[in-house]
Amino acid sequence: MNCIPQVSLIARSPALMRGFWGARTGAIVLTMLAIASFTTSCDTDSRNPQLVNGWVTNCAGPAFSRFSQDGNSGLSPNRPVFRINDQLVLAVPKENWPSTTGIDREPRECKKLNDVPLANFLYFVIRGNWSAGYKLGDIPIVSGKRQFQPDIITVRIQREIVNPLPVEEQQKVKKLLGKWAQEDSTGSREFGGLTCSIPSYAGSPPHCSGSRSNSELHLSYSSYGATPFVFVNADYPSSRYGRIQVYWQGWISDVSYALDIDAAIWKSIADWDLINNTESQAQQGAKVETHHD
Numbered sequence: 001m002n003c004i005p006q007v008s009l010i011a012r013s014p015a016l017m018r019g020f021w022g023a024r025t026g027a028i029v030l031t032m033l034a035i036a037s038f039t040t041s042c043d044t045d046s047r048n049p050q051l052v053n054g055w056v057t058n059c060a061g062p063a064f065s066r067f068s069q070d071g072n073s074g075l076s077p078n079r080p081v082f083r084i085n086d087q088l089v090l091a092v093p094k095e096n097w098p099s100t101t102g103i104d105r106e107p108r109e110c111k112k113l114n115d116v117p118l119a120n121f122l123y124f125v126i127r128g129n130w131s132a133g134y135k136l137g138d139i140p141i142v143s144g145k146r147q148f149q150p151d152i153i154t155v156r157i158q159r160e161i162v163n164p165l166p167v168e169e170q171q172k173v174k175k176l177l178g179k180w181a182q183e184d185s186t187g188s189r190e191f192g193g194l195t196c197s198i199p200s201y202a203g204s205p206p207h208c209s210g211s212r213s214n215s216e217l218h219l220s221y222s223s224y225g226a227t228p229f230v231f232v233n234a235d236y237p238s239s240r241y242g243r244i245q246v247y248w249q250g251w252i253s254d255v256s257y258a259l260d261i262d263a264a265i266w267k268s269i270a271d272w273d274l275i276n277n278t279e280s281q282a283q284q285g286a287k288v289e290t291h292h293d
Helices: 014-021 025-032 062-067 167-183 255-272 275-292
Strands: 005-011 034-040 081-085 088-091 121-127 152-159 185-191 194-199 207-210 217-223 230-238 244-252
Touching: 062 088, 081 121, 081 152, 088 255, 121 255, 152 255, 185 255, 194 255, 207 255, 217 255, 230 255, 244 255
Parallel strands: none
Antiparallel strands: 005 034, 081 088, 121 152, 152 244, 185 194, 194 207, 207 217, 217 230, 230 244
16 A cells, blocks of 8 residues: 555644643643654554545546646645645655645545645645755664654645634734743844744743744754754744645754745745746736737
8 A cells, every 4th residue: 555644643732832832822822832743654553544634636627727737737745735725735745745634535636726636734845955964873763763854844734714802812922922931031043044042941932033024933852961952843824825824844953944944935935836926827828818919
């Protein structure tokens, strides 16, 4: 059987993140933070592993022609498609391990972007070389297995999480949690464009924020014993693509690489985007028709 890697989650305790995540009204979504572990879908489900991961690969038509093998028939079978909202539809390469809620079957007809089932979320993985030069011996081994592989970043995106509190209550909560964050910090430091708090208590994770775009990145990180690696958890809302929530996490050798990783995530999303590229193609086609007229 051709098993597809699937991301499984172990929820992290919100209490560990109180100071940083609480500094904004998105604190109610702390339970979404997770430690990623990779399994294969064939280990847990006897169904078609593509359906278990929510893959849709039978779409055809002009809206899907960007990644087609012949340039006009539809998607390449190596790029399952996922619709996050009406402004974000992605054709993600299989090698990036995309997955969402399982489906019973692919849509009978998939000729338009709206024919793609709406996904509650989308996981995928990106890889990089941000920690180049690290020593393999620096990665801890437990029971004969290395505990992690640096520079493999697990990403989750989903539609914006709406805060149910009235605006006035949101401001009160933000002010209170901001006070807690200040009390838990003895100052701040700069790392590669990030401003990171210095925790007052030993064992509390530092929290950082920074931006190179119109989205403000928020993250926390923790070290692994005496190794040079840190485990980074990022969680923030973005106004892009009809407003989405972004989570990512992974092991890297220096927290200062976080903004580069975040930029790589957004580049991947832009590269896989079907809507904006389809609209661009349509506009180019309209210009050609006008010129011929």
